[in-house]
Amino acid sequence: MSDATDTGPVLAADGRPLKRSLQRALRAEKLRALALIAPLLIFILVTFIAPIADMLFRSVENEIVSDTLPRTTLALDGWDHKSGQIPSEDVFAAFTYDLVAAAERKQHTRLGTRLNYEMTGISSLFRKTGRRVDDFGELYMDQFVDLDPAWVEPATWVTLFADPAWISSFEDWQAGDRKDATRPQPLFVASDTLGTILPETTDSYTEFARVAQTVNADSPLEETPWAPVYEALYRDLSRADSAAIAALEGPARTLLAPAQAAVAGFRTETLSDLYIDVDKDWGDPEVWATIQAFTPKYTAGYFLNAVDLQQTADGIAVQPEDQRIYFLLFKRTMFMSMMIMGSCVLLGYPIAYLLSNLSLRASNLLLILVLLPFWASLLVRTSAWKVLLQQQGVINDVLVWLGLVDDGHRLVMINNQFGTIVAMTHILLPFMILPLYSVMKTIPHTYVRAAKSLGATNWTAFWRVYFPQSVPGIGAGCILVFILSIGYYITPELVGGTTGTFISNRIAYHISSSLNWGLAAALGAILLAVVLILYWAYDRLVGIDNVSLG
């Protein structure tokens, strides 16, 4: 013992401390192991985890409103939807600047579609208004131009509002090769001088110039601004401090001072009237309340919709009774998946038992029969059930021929829950039989014989000795069948009619037909959560260690 304290740590053959050298060897081994599974890990991350995470993220993402209507989002902050009044002119002005740019970028209809999920009619409201909004402010445009024709000249606007440094860099860019990707087009920058005196005009002209550059590939130096910019100029000038304008120098003063003196005498119009003239719905505070309720970047709205609630300006409310459907569908999906799982156990257990007790030759032959349905397409198998079960189908024909059923009262066996359960039990049965079979194969016959020799009846020997040993197979089969069945949608769609459809049919509808991906993602997230909860419950009740897939 004293040796060790004298010589310090134990050394490896190469003279290094043994502990460190061992650690290094282990680390190298771990890294090698990680490198070996890295392709699979990356593959799963990229093709499985990432898309699911991305899809689920859509269920709360709602940036479209604040991205498309940034000014309106800010302006609506001070508006109280409970007042019963439509928002002030300031909000309408902010909305006009947002909408005209959005219409030019073709984003307004997309936003309209988004908001239409929350309030019927907004889609066409946005489409209709987007066509007209670039005329809003024309009254002021005409009066400014009448006052001084310079107001129609693009050069006037550029001299007043553009940063001189931007003008020179933009002219440089224009002179060179425009297709050269290494020389990006310099985006319009406003000068600081008028920013404080005419804030709305500076802001809306900047928006105009950038849209002209990026969307239409035009030069702001050659384009007259759209009418809403004149609206902004009118609004700014009627509020601006005349001393500040008098203090300006050069063309800014010579243009703006007389304009400011003249605006008091301008013919005026209110923006809200223009909007209501396009569509009376703009006079409905409810529309504005909907926009306001969905301005945050993240929303619980989709999740609320997915459980038959809705987000309104006043908070969370229950959907009208005639639109509640998702809770019912979730319930039905769970119930029917349980039914399918149960019938798979009932049908699969005896077959698996038979398979495991036959001679290898016979059981292999039967196993092929179990696997045979996998060789036919899912659609073919489902359609075959249609032919069998429909009212003019094979089974009904046979029953009528046998005289068991009256021709006028043929059984309804398809386009309802029964049809779905039958067809899906058939399709999912192999997933129950295979794990059961592989577990039953490993149960020694001697146990049952021993039980019998000790005096157990057939039933007791089966129930007390054989069955408990086959439970892991039942567990595995049940989990497989249940999870597969709650995600099914083709079979329920084809044979489910109206009462036999699943929640997955609605998810598919929202993904491919209504394009409400947010709601589809929320429904999918809930479904995933339900599966995880059931899995957890199963683990607590039965224990996941007791599951054997063979």
Add this chain to the structure above:
Amino acid sequence: MKLKNILLTTGAALIAAPMAFAQDMADSMTLVSWGGAYQKSQIDAYSDPYKAMHEGLEVVWDESSNEAVAKLRAMNEAGNITWDLVDVVASDAIRLCDEGLAMEYDPDELLAPAPDGTPASEDFGDLIVSDCFIPQIVYSTTFGYRTDLVGDTPPSTVCDVFDLEKYPGKRSLEKRPINNMEWALYCDGVAKDEIYDVLETEEGQARAFAKLDTIKDDVIWWSAGADTPQLLADGEVVMGSTYNGRLFSLIEEQKQPVAMLWDMQVFDLDGWIIPTGLSDERLARVKDFVYYATDTQRLADQAKYISYGPARASSAPLVGKHAELGIEMGPHMPTDPANAKNTLLYNYEWWADYRDDLDAKFQSWLAQ
């Protein structure tokens, strides 16, 4: 020296020629359609003759029109548009246009004028329902009935669908509110031009559902266009709604005891859209193809293979006989005056607004 020069220049020309071709127009394109007899009619009438004119051109067909809107949106998000021309119904074209996924075009620049010089915008007229939509055919959703199951007086109006006493048995209707709500209100006594005004109100919707309630237990709801023809052929239903072209092939090609009920057929349009974001060469190729495939003769040719009406006014007189059956196609067109006595035009704008709302109500009504 001279020979070498000649060889060099010819060689260069030979190499340069296909390259110049490639720069102007892509030498392959992917067209998307609905599959089945309809896509075959497009191949026969448009793409095969076009391919014969352009040697070396590769045309790939994709049968994804059913989920074109969702797929185009996904492609757009991924930044990789693999389709060049997509066949969609007009309502989908409007949505794609709204989302900025379809390209806006100028009809008189992109499309050929009629043989008499009428510009395309007039020849297609009101059928250009969206700035992105290139109309191709007019089809209708209408009813067919089993002639052997309806007794001596065959149904003559759409309201016979709602008459269970006169025509007992199952009917098939599409599993969506569109068309069904309109028919229900019409048969509940609402005047045709007031249908959408009534349907806008809560009471109107309740009225339509109440009318549908009277036959709800006897309806098989379909979601694929092939369902109703199959159900009619099996005798599962007495009458059912589907696209008129499907009924035509059931009656004329498969000789089933089925007849058309043209009353209150709902006109709808189908046509092309060009996705946004195509490269210049691909766009040039697609434009060239569209110019050819939507001219007066080509649209009339398509009617040789399927009973859908050409979208151009100038094509109607050129519609001839079916390519295989040899029967006159005129009387089988939904637009034929004898068939179009009482029709309804699908209201795109209205449904774009009310689709989500009414669909939720409709599904909830179905599930109860």
